[in-house]
Amino acid sequence: MAIFLIFMVCFPHTGVVIVDDVWLYDAAIHRTHVLNTGDIVQITGYRGDTTQVRYHNTVGTLLKSVLIDLRDGISEAKLFVFARGYYDSGEYMKSASLFNIFIQHYAPSSYLLEVLYYYGLSLEEIAKYTDNTDTIKSIIYNEKSKQWYYTGDVYEKIVEKFSESIFAPQAAYRLITIFRTKHLPWNGSLQVIHEELNMWQEYIVTYENTEERVFALLEIGYLERVLFEITKNKQYKKDAQAVFEEIMRDYPNTIYAAQAEVHLDELKKGEAIYFY
Structure with missing residues (x-):
């Protein structure tokens, strides 16, 4: 037993770098690596306020403050805090x-659902604003609209495996917005617009008593307006008006009621909103 315990203490374990531009210098071979957030290092020991690490074939010393020891008891919470902070x-x-x-090291975890959701949100933002998205498999390119978008695989996992959680309606909402991004521009495609409309209508039934319901109603009203403008079928206009009136009735004195009121005024004046 004593031999086993000594082996466990001496066996190297891993840490994750939590800041950018960390220089790791190996004096023996005169090699330097610049480490960044998310780089994984092998921890070989501690000395005062420093950590001895190995990164590939480079051995050196880092300040304890620039990384999280994934074997530390507080590491799960600490990694979550840093990720959410970023x-x-x-x-x-x-x-x-x-x-x-976090997902790779701490599943299952009491923080996992929120981690999954914000991981998805992070990938959505990366797809919008960065140029190196081709390195992430779950971010793909829409040739028609000339834009990158996140496929939503994490949201699908939340909806399928954690359907009763508070993050399920939020994840389902994100999936429908991703569906729209995937199919833009509509170019007057009634089939695609109807498909999305059906998704929102199913959404308000499935998640009837959630905060996200009003957002879905606004989307339904918007799509009914789009269908009216494309087809000139007055039934779509009536359906849109009914949805916006429902929002004003069920969510009075809110920004959602104000948005619905603007929609109703634009419908009355015959103003157009369809640009796809």
Whole structure:
């Protein structure tokens, strides 16, 4: 037993770098690596406020403050805090990297659902605003609209495996918005618009008592307006008006009621909103 315990103490384990531009210098071979957020290192020991690490074939010393020891008891919470902090500050590549590491190391976890959801949000933002999206398999290119978009695989996992969680309606909402991004521009395609409309209508039934219901109603009203403008079928106009009136009735004195009121005014004046 004593031999086994010594082996466990001496056996190297891993850590994750949580900041950018960390220089690791190996004096023996005069080699330097610049480490960034999400890089995984092998921890070989501690000395004061420093950590001895190995990265590929480079051995050196880092400050303890620049990495999280994944074997540390607080590491699960700490990694979540750093990942979420990067998301909240708009540093989506960093948040995605740390969320992904969390998923790989700490599933199952009491934080897993929120981690999955914000990992998906991070990937959506990366698809919008970065140029190196081709390195992420779940981000693909829409040739018609000339834009990158995230496929939503994490959201699908939440909806399928955690359907009763508070994040399921949010994930389902994101999936429908991704469907729209995937199929833009509509180019007057009634089939695609009807398909999305059906998704929103099913959504408000499935998630009737959630905060997201009003967002889905606004989308339904919007699509009914689009269908009216394309087809000139007045039934779509009536359906749109009914939805916006429902929003004003069920969500009075809110921004959603105000948005519905604007929609109704535009319908009355014959203003167009369809640009696809």
